Amino acid sequence: MSIAKKLVGQTAAYGLSSIIGRVLNYLLVPVYTKAFLPEAYGVVTYLYSFVALFNVLYTYGMETAFFRFANKPGTDQRELYNKVLSLIGSSSLIFTAILLLASGPIANFIGFPERQEYIVWLAIVLAIDAIATIPFAWLRLQNKAVKFASIKLINIVLTVGANMFFLVFCRQVYNGDYLPELRPWVTSIYNPDFGVGYIFLINLVANALQLPLLWKELSIFRFRLDVDQLKPMLRYAYPLLFMGLAGMVNEVIDRILLEYHLPDNFYPNMSNMAAVGIYGACYKLSIFMSLAIQAFRYAAEPFFFSQANDKNSPQAFAQIMKWFVISCAFIFLFVSAFRDEIASVFIDESYHSGLVVVPILLLANLFLGVYYNLSVWFKLTDRTQFGTWISVGGAVVTIMLNLLLIPVLGYVGSAWATLCCYFAMAAVSYFLGQRYYPIPYPVRSIIGYIVLAVVLLLGVFYVPVQQVWLNYLIGLVVCALFLVIVAARERLLFFNK
Structure with a gap:
């Protein structure tokens, strides 16, 4: 279908910055795990x-x-842009001012009383990111994917470059690994005691430099703060706030709960914060699934809204879902089958004890992507309150299962809690969506491809093989077998069945 193919093109365009950017950013994982x-x-x-x-x-x-x-008929998009940016800009400055004034007590509360500057830097980053969100949204609305991608990539390149300079080049010269003649100069700009502070400060500087790059979008802005006229938007958005907050709880609360809820000495010779670090590093191996989801989301949200009135859109949405699941199932299978090899390249060996969570988290992110696909029904019907309740329910599941499983399974329990949460959210959203905005999803095919990937992966894990090369061969064979089965089942008619 033509509109489905159009989405593929937009996903590729917007996904360029997401994929290349996150891959470059992912190169920082071995830097961080070797430096700290x-x-x-x-x-x-x-x-x-x-x-x-x-x-x-x-x-x-x-x-x-x-x-x-x-996208509503008769809307003055420029005036709407002015009003939304005025509101976001004003509220962001107020929120950040509050965080700056309270940075000391906040640092004490979260257990870093000697690192108040971390709170200050991150509070400023939050304001910059929020303000930049609307100009970036304007670029997406105007289909300026190249500029959108370029700015995002410049930000990532600056971030990666600065981290490589300080945490690799300067650190190694300071330690005397090479170029001893440069050590006096490096000593003047690099302090190893600054530690992870380099990560936060580099993030602040790189994000601040996005604003000059968005100068054209910011220069057309005129302050138009009119809360009364924005009330319909706020009524539409507030359920999305709770939905987004609940969704973010689902995504990150496990790291916070691990620090506070993991029993002492659960992992021998490892502190709770070290367990958080290992879990966070191994979570990064799910980046390949996250890349596909993020690229899809950048293009899908404006695309779904623009196609809302097309009579053929439900059929197109159904086909999009199927091929999205096929793509993600292959990513799940490939990354899980070669997790040890991928980890040996990207994560220091001291973090490898957490690799058991990788397949679980990949499958969890697959269901999260399914949920994002399914969420089209409540966004197009303006029933965003359903999204809120689904996300809140998922947050409850996440918190309860983390509290139950962390004391028993450690960070593996957090991974299972994440999988159960996203699966439940996808299932509930599907059944509600079929009632309010029916879409003919090929459910049997979708479930079949996911089950196929899981079964093939179990074959990789449980076939007793001693030779390393044979493990590689089995991994490649099962991945190829998955693709062959998909090709035979779909008869190579991409989006045209």
């Missing part, structure tokens, strides 16, 4: 979990609301 012990990296994982939660609070669903209202 698991306990120090746990601090990064822990604090960025809070940042993820606050990111949702700072934008409170207005990005999606902006797309929804900008």
Whole structure:
């Protein structure tokens, strides 16, 4: 179908920045895991979990609301842009001012009283990111994918480059690994005691440099703060706020609960914060699934809204879902089958004890992607309150299962809690969606491909093989077998069946 193919093209365009950017950013994982012990990296994982939660609070669903209202007939998109950016900009500055004033007590509360500057830097990052969200949304609305991707990539390149400079080049010169003649100069700009502070400060500087790159979008902005006129958008957005907040709880609360709820000495010779660091590093191996989902989401949200009135859209949405699941099932199978080999490249060996969570988290993210696909029904019917309740229910499942499983299974329990949460959310959303906005999803095919990938993976894990090369061969064979079965089943008619 033509509109489905159009989505593929948009996904590729917007996904370029997401995929290349996150791959480049992923190159920092071996840098961090080699530069810092698991306990120090746990601090990064822990604090960025809070940042993820606050990111949702700072934008409170207005990005999606902006797309929804900008596509309504007769809307002055420029004026709407001015009003939304005025609101987000004002609220972001207020929120950040509060965090700056309270940075000392916050640092004490979360257990880092000597690192108040981390809170200050991250509070400023939150404001910058929230303000930049609307100009980026404007670029997406105007189909300026190249500029969108370029700015995102520049940000990532700056971040990766600065981290490589300080945490690899400067650290190794300082330690005397090479270029001893440069050590006096490096000593003047690099302090090993600054530790993970480099990660947070580099994030702040790189994100701030996005604003000059968005100058054209910011220069057309005129302050138009009119809360009364924005009330319909706020009514549409507030359920999305709770939905996003609950969704972020599902995504990051396990890191926070691991620190507080993991029994002492659960892992021999490892602190709770070190366990958080190992879990966070191994979670990064699910990036390949996250890439597919993020690329899809960038294009899908404006695409679904623009196709809402097309009579053929339900059939197109159904086909999109099927091929999305096929793609994600293959990613799940391939990454899980070669997790040890991938980990040996990207994660220091001191973190490998957590690799058992990788297949569980990959499958969990697959169901999260399914849920994002299914969420089209309540967004197009303006029943966003259902999304809120589904996400809140998922958050309850996540918290309860983490509390139950962490004392018994450690971070493996957190991984299973994540899988159960996303599966439950997808299932509930499907059954509600069929009632309010029926879409003829090929459910049997979708379930069949997921089960096929799981069964093939179990074959890889449980076939007793001693030779390394034979393990590689079996992994390649099962991945190829999956593709052959898909090709035979679909008869190679991509989006045309």
